[in-house]
Each structure stands twice: as structure tokens, then as C-alpha cells.
Amino acid sequence: MSDTEADELASACADAMYERDVAAQAAGIILDSVRCGHASLKMTVRADMLNGHDVCHGGYLFLLADTAFAYACNSYNRVALAQNCDIDFVRPGKEADDLIATAEERRKGGRTGLYDVTVRKSDGEVLAHFRGRSVQLNEAVIQD
Amino acid sequence: MSDTEADELASACADAMYERDVAAQAAGIILDSVRCGHASLKMTVRADMLNGHDVCHGGYLFLLADTAFAYACNSYNRVALAQNCDIDFVRPGKEADDLIATAEERRKGGRTGLYDVTVRKSDGEVLAHFRGRSVQLNEAVIQD
Amino acid sequence: MSDTEADELASACADAMYERDVAAQAAGIILDSVRCGHASLKMTVRADMLNGHDVCHGGYLFLLADTAFAYACNSYNRVALAQNCDIDFVRPGKEADDLIATAEERRKGGRTGLYDVTVRKSDGEVLAHFRGRSVQLNEAVIQD
Amino acid sequence: MSDTEADELASACADAMYERDVAAQAAGIILDSVRCGHASLKMTVRADMLNGHDVCHGGYLFLLADTAFAYACNSYNRVALAQNCDIDFVRPGKEADDLIATAEERRKGGRTGLYDVTVRKSDGEVLAHFRGRSVQLNEAVIQD
Numbered sequence: 403m404s405d406t407e408a409d410e411l412a413s414a415c416a417d418a419m420y421e422r423d424v425a426a427q428a429a430g431i432i433l434d435s436v437r438c439g440h441a442s443l444k445m446t447v448r449a450d451m452l453n454g455h456d457v458c459h460g461g462y463l464f465l466l467a468d469t470a471f472a473y474a475c476n477s478y479n480r481v482a483l484a485q486n487c488d489i490d491f492v493r494p495g496k497e498a499d500d501l502i503a504t505a506e507e508r509r510k511g512g513r514t515g516l517y518d519v520t521v522r523k524s525d526g527e528v529l530a531h532f533r534g535r536s537v538q539l540n541e542a543v544i545q546d
Numbered sequence: 547m548s549d550t551e552a553d554e555l556a557s558a559c560a561d562a563m564y565e566r567d568v569a570a571q572a573a574g575i576i577l578d579s580v581r582c583g584h585a586s587l588k589m590t591v592r593a594d595m596l597n598g599h600d601v602c603h604g605g606y607l608f609l610l611a612d613t614a615f616a617y618a619c620n621s622y623n624r625v626a627l628a629q630n631c632d633i634d635f636v637r638p639g640k641e642a643d644d645l646i647a648t649a650e651e652r653r654k655g656g657r658t659g660l661y662d663v664t665v666r667k668s669d670g671e672v673l674a675h676f677r678g679r680s681v682q683l684n685e686a687v688i689q690d
Numbered sequence: 691m692s693d694t695e696a697d698e699l700a701s702a703c704a705d706a707m708y709e710r711d712v713a714a715q716a717a718g719i720i721l722d723s724v725r726c727g728h729a730s731l732k733m734t735v736r737a738d739m740l741n742g743h744d745v746c747h748g749g750y751l752f753l754l755a756d757t758a759f760a761y762a763c764n765s766y767n768r769v770a771l772a773q774n775c776d777i778d779f780v781r782p783g784k785e786a787d788d789l790i791a792t793a794e795e796r797r798k799g800g801r802t803g804l805y806d807v808t809v810r811k812s813d814g815e816v817l818a819h820f821r822g823r824s825v826q827l828n829e830a831v832i833q834d
Numbered sequence: 835m836s837d838t839e840a841d842e843l844a845s846a847c848a849d850a851m852y853e854r855d856v857a858a859q860a861a862g863i864i865l866d867s868v869r870c871g872h873a874s875l876k877m878t879v880r881a882d883m884l885n886g887h888d889v890c891h892g893g894y895l896f897l898l899a900d901t902a903f904a905y906a907c908n909s910y911n912r913v914a915l916a917q918n919c920d921i922d923f924v925r926p927g928k929e930a931d932d933l934i935a936t937a938e939e940r941r942k943g944g945r946t947g948l949y950d951v952t953v954r955k956s957d958g959e960v961l962a963h964f965r966g967r968s969v970q971l972n973e974a975v976i977q978d
Contacts, residue, residue, distance in 0.1 A: 418598075425603035428594040450572040453616070454562075459569035460628050461612045465605025472597070472604075484604050485802070486774060486823060488632035488920060490948055490967065492941055508963055509924055514773070516922055516963060531940055531948060533965060535774060535823075535922065629946070630918060630967060632776060634804055634823065636797055652819055653780055658917070660778055660819060675796055675804060677821060679778065679918060679967075706886075713891035716882040738860040741904070742850075747857035748904075748916050749897025756893045760885070772892050776920035 409437040412477035415543040416441065419476060426469050429462065433473070439507030439517075441473035447499045458495030458529075466503045467519040467532035474505035475515050475536035479543050482515065487534040493527060500524040503532075513538040553581040556621035559687040560585065563620060570613050573606065577617070583651030583661075585617035591643045602639030602673075610647045611663040611676035618649035619659050619680035623687050626659065631678040637671060644668040647676075657682040697725040700765035703831040704729065707764060714757050717750065721761070727795030727805075729761035735787045746783030746817075754791045755807040755820035762793035763803050763824035767831050770803065775822040781815060788812040791820075801826040841869040844909035847975040848873065851908060858901050861894065865905070871939030871949075873905035879931045890927030890961075898935045899951040899964035906937035907947050907968035911975050914947065919966040925959060932956040935964075945970040 403411070416436035420426065426443075429451075434442040445466045453459040468487060475482040495501060501521055508516040519532035547555070560580035564570065570587075573595075578586040589610045597603040612631060619626040639645060645665055652660040663676040691699070704724035708714065714731075717739075722730040733754045741747040756775060763770040783789060789809055796804040807820040835843070848868035852858065858875075861883075866874040877898045885891040900919060907914040927933060933953055940948040951964040 420598065422600065423598035423603075424593060425595050425597050425606065429605075449568060451569050453569050453613075454564065454567035455625070455627075456566065459567075459609065459612075460616075460631070461573075461605065461609025462569065464608045464612065464631075465603065468603075468605045468608065469597075481599070483599075484635055486632065486634045487604070487608075488630065488776070488965075490630045490941075491628050492943065492948075509922075509960060511924065516924075528941060533920075632821075632920070634797075636799065636804075653778075653816060655780065660780075672797060677776075708886065710888065711886040711891075712881060713883050713885045713894065717893075737856060739857050741857045741901075742852065742855040743913070743915075744854065747855075747897065747900075748919070749861075749893065749900045750857065752896045752900065752919075753891065753893025756891075756896065757885075760892075769887070771887075772923055774920065774922045775892070775896075776918065778918045779916055 411479055412436050412438045415476055415479050416473050418544050419473065429465055431466060431469055434502065436473050436477055438477050439474055439510065441470045441505045443470045443473065443503050445501050447495045447497055447501065449497055452497060460491055463495060463521055463530045464489050466501055467521050467530060468534065470503035470505040470519050471517050471532065471534040474507060474517050476543050481539045481541040481543055482536040483539065485535045485537050487532060490531045492531065493529050495529050501529065555623055556580050556582045559620055559623050560617050562688050563617065573609055575610060575613055578646065580617050580621055582621050583618055583654065585614045585649045587614045587617065587647050589645050591639045591641055591645065593641055596641060604635055607639060607665055607674045608633050610645060611665050611674060612678065614647035614649040614663050615661050615676065615678035618651060618661050620687050625683045625685040625687055626680040627683065629679045629681050631676060634675045636675065637673050639673050645673065699767055700724050700726045703764055703767050704761050706832050707761065717753055719754060719757055722790065724761050724765055726765050727762055727798065729758045729793045731758045731761065731791050733789050735783045735785055735789065737785055740785060748779055751783060751809055751818045752777050754789055755809050755818060756822065758791035758793040758807050759805050759820065759822040762795060762805050764831050769827045769829040769831055770824040771827065773823045773825050775820060778819045780819065781817050783817050789817065843911055844868050844870045847908055847911050848905050850976050851905065861897055863898060863901055866934065868905050868909055870909050871906055871942065873902045873937045875902045875905065875935050877933050879927045879929050879933065881929055884929060892923055895927060895953055895962045896921050898933060899953050899962060900966065902935035902937040902951050903949045903964065903966040906939060906949050908975050913971045913973040913975055914968040915971065917967045917969050919964060922963045924963065925961050927961050933961065
């Protein structure tokens with residue numbers, strides 16, 4: 403499989419996952435781009451995502467980052483699950499902020515993978531750094 | 547302040563935070579009990595929390611755990627923010643599962659704290675282990 | 691296998707590992723007790739473990755905690771490797787402090803495990819909290 | 835202060851720390867280069883660093899990474915301490931491997947910092963990914 407074909411398969415995996423991904427859709431998350439080991443997703447902070455300090459609940463920054471991680475680590479047409487994740491909160495998000503989460507593969511070996519995700523505002527300011535560890539199952543994302 | 551008074555203040559802080567915590571309310575999270583350094587919160591997995599693998603999105607397990615952490619570390623009437631969190635996913639949650647997250651303080655020193663949160667189903671089965679680090683601001687949760 | 695037999699096997703695994711564990715021996719680490727999923731190890735902070743701030747180098751607190759983790763997760767006579775660990779430094783160690791690290795299993799499922807290790811001084815003061823994730827190989831610690 | 839002057843100060847801080855850093859010296863760690871927010875350090879795996887599986891003890895990979903992190907976050911002539919670190923072990927190190935750890939600053943804000951460290955063999959193969967969080971004290975590394 404060429405790199406181009408691999409990236410097309412990655413994109414097709416993402417589309418198939420997204421169609422069933424009610425949680426991502428309900429949070430208003432949209433796919434920006436997905437290729438092998440990489441994913442870029444967008445979400446706008448809504449009023450119902452604000453916590454008691456009137457900033458975006460850390461859980462929604464995590465949700466966005468974790469979703470980008472999921473699309474990146476499922477991009478090889480092998481179902482992959484999150485085992486462990488950590489997140490560093492840098493700056494608070496505000497209502498109506500347009501966020502973008504970019505997942506990059508740091509390593510892939512055997513069935514496990516390590517991915518770094520950065521959550522930024524549209525002006526480039528970083529809100530959170532996320533690192534996720536995945537494990538692949540013996541199951542295809544897209545069954546023919 | 548006696549232990550009883552401290553726990554009453556912790557409970558009052560939680561009530562004040564929850565009233566403004568639109569994100570927790572929108573996710574259907576409810577307070578079970580809060581005392582100094584501890585919090586127990588409940589959430590039921592809804593259809594709009596399911597991901598592309600048809601299980602509860604890890605982001606919602608994190609959201610619940612992170613919220614329990616927030617109520618535990620804000621229980622001293624000092625605003626505390628999450629700096630860094632990690633989560634280990636043990637078993638998937640299913641639609642209609644009644645979840646409970648229990649936050650316990652592992653240490654508190656100066657302005658920083660370390661909290662362990664366990665997310666369980668109502669039958670006691672563990673879905674996730676979470677560890678959060680907080681930092682206190684020089685600001686009261688409840689201003690008189 | 692009874693619980694007693696399992697704990698005797700755990701102890702035998704630890705002895706077999708320790709005999710080959712040059713790094714632990716060179717750091718002066720000694721086994722206190724090992725049973726299934728648990729390990730307790732001791733180390734005294736030496737002058738050659740102090741860093742530029744004249745306190746015990748964090749790397750040696752980690753080394754002790756990581757070793758306790760290793761003996762706990764190898765206690766089932768299956769070789770297990772550390773995948774990922776995190777450590778929170780609470781208080782500095784000083785020269786001649788007698789340290790004890792206690793590893794407790796938080797979960798074990800399939801081939802993976804989660805262990806919490808606490809590093810304390812002999813007076814009970816906590817110096818560090820450590821959490822480790824392991825994966826088992828298809829290989830025995832003690833071959834007959 | 836110009837960038838060049840800042841990097842010269844960073845290098846002077848590193849030299850002052852290293853002179854007192856008995857643990858790093860005893861482990862054979864040497865400074866390769868230090869500038870503001872960055873550090874590159876070297877260590878060769880010795881026989882007394884091997885564990886019971888006959889590979890480099892994870893504690894020594896951590897020690898090297900943690901030391902690189904320390905020199906990077908102390909490079910502003912403000913004493914900085916490690917609060918929390920995590921490490922992902924990718925491949926085992928062998929006796930006589932020449933290792934290099936490179937610390938890069940991911941963010942710096944107020945008194946806290948986030949640093950990523952990669953531990954590689956001299957052929958570029960990655961052995962470990964490390965992420966450390968630091969907090970600055972109100973104290974200079976080099977007092978005039």
C-alpha cells in the first residue's frame with residue numbers, strides 16, 4: 403500500500419468511526435483532517451461546557467483531545483483503544499472559543515502506540531497538552 | 547474550626563459550585579456527598595455519550611472523574627484548579643450504566659494537592675482510575 | 691494453587707530476580723517482603739545519590755519505587771515489563787534517610803496491571819507517590 | 835538580556851549545578867549542551883545499571899531523563915524543582931549503550947514549566963519518552 407493509499411484508508415476509517423460516534427457529534431466535534439497516525443479535529447466551546455469557574459470544563463478539553471487521539475490511533479484500520487492518558491491544562495478556554503486539537507504519533511511499535519495532542523485556540527494559543535497510550539485489537543475498523 | 551464545621555463548609559462550597567457548574571449539570575452529574583478532601587458524584591451513561599465503538603466515550607468517564615476531583619480539591623473554600631490529570635481506562639462503560647466517582651485526597655501540602663479518583667459501576671466494578679494534581683488560588687469559593 | 695503457595699512462589703520469584711538484579715543491589719536496595727501483587731523494599735539515601743540541591747536525586751526515589759513495582763508485577767511467575775510510570779515528588783529525601791517503598795496492585799486484567807507505590811521515610815513521612823503500568827510476557831520468571 | 839547572554843547564563847547555571855551534582859557524576863552523566871529551556875546530556879549504560887532481565891534498569895533511564903529535565907528547567911537562574919514526571923519505556927537499553935537525553939521546553943508560564951525529554955541511543959533509536967512538570971522557587975541558581 404502506498405503512502406497515499408494508506409492516508410486514504412485512514413480518512414475512510416475516520417469517516418466510518420465518526421458516523422457512529424454519537425458523543426463526538428453531540429459535542430459538536432468535527433473532523434478537520436485525518437491521515438496515518440495523525441488527526442486534527444475542531445470544537446467550539448458552548449455555554450453547556452462551562453464549569454463553576456465560568457471557563458470550559460477540563461473534561462471537554464480532554465474529550466476533544468481524546469477524540470483526536472482516537473482518530474489518530476485508529477487510522478491504520480485496526481481498532482485501537484485508549485489505555486492511559488494524561489493532560490496538562492495550560493490556559494482556560496472561554497465560551498465561543500474555536501478549538502483545534504492536533505494529534506501526532508510519537509511512536510508505534512507492536513500493538514501499542516504513543517500520541518501527543520495539543521489543544522489550541524484559533525489564534526494558536528495552547529490550552530492543553532495531552533499524551534495518550536493506545537493498544538490495538540485484532541479487529542478492523544472498516545470490515546469489507 | 548471543628549471537623550464537623552469544616553465538612554459543612556466543604557458541602558456548602560460544593561453546593562455553590564454546582565449551582566454555577568453548567569457542564570456538570572448538562573452531563574447529568576449529581577453530587578452524592580462532599581466533605582473535606584473527598585467527593586462522591588454520580589452520572590448515568592446516556593446514548594449521547596457513546597463513541598464509535600458503542601461504549602461510553604472515555605471523555606465522559608474523564609469528565610465525571612475530573613468533576614469529582616474538582617469538588618474534592620475545592621472543598622477548603624479556596625478556589626483550586628486542575629494542573630495535570632491522568633486516567634487509566636480499565637473496562638468500558640455501557641449505555642444506562644449508573645456510575646459513581648469517588649475522589650480521595652492522597653496529599654495536600656502548601657497550595658498543591660494530589661487526588662485519586664475511582665470510577666465504578668453501581669455493582670462496584672471499576673471502569674477507570676484517575677489521578678489529579680491541583681493548585682489553589684488566593685480566592686474563596688464562597689465570598690461572604 | 692492456594693494463596694499461601696501463590697505467595698511462596700511470589701517470594702521465590704523475587705529471590706530469583708534479586709540475585710540477577712545488579713542495579714538494585716548496587717543501589718543498596720534490599721527486599722523487605724514480597725507476596726502476590728505486593729512488594730516492600732528498602733534503600734538508604736547515600737552521599738552519591740544527592741543532586742545539585744543537596745537532596746536525594748529524584749531519579750533514585752524513582753529507582754526505588756520502580757524496583758518495588760517490578761517485584762510486585764513479576765510476582766505471578768510471569769515476566770512483566772514496565773510500560774509507563776509516573777511519579778509525584780512530595781518532599782525531598784536527605785542523606786542517610788532510610789526509605790521504604792510499598793507497591794500495591796490496583797488492578798490486574800489480562801496481561802496488563804496497574805500498581806501504586808508509596809515511598810516513605812522510616813517515620814512514615816511520604817516522599818513520593820508512584821503509579822506504574824505493566825505488561826506481562828509469555829515467559830516464566832523461574833524456569834524449572 | 836540578549837538571547838546569547840541568556841544562553842550563556844543557562845550554561846553557567848548548568849556548570850554550577852553539575853559541580854554539586856554528585857548523583858549525576860556518580861552515574862557517569864555528562865553535560866553535552868544547555869541553553870535556555872533546553873538540555874542535552876549523555877550517559878553510558880554500565881554493568882551496575884542492569885536489572886534482573888539483564889537490560890538497563892528503567893530507573894537509570896529515568897535518572898538520565900530527569901537530570902536533563904532538571905538542567906533545562908533550572909536554565910533561567912531560578913531554582914526549579916520537579917513536581918511530577920512520567921516516562922514511557924519504548925525499548926530496553928543494553929550494557930555499553932551510549933545514551934543521549936534531550937530536554938525541550940513545551941511551555942513555561944508563571945512559575946511552572948512542562949518539558950519533554952527523549953532518551954535515544956547514539957544511532958537515534960528511541961528508548962524512552964519522558965514528560966516533566968517543574969515549579970520555580972524564589973531563589974537563584976548562581977548567587978553573586
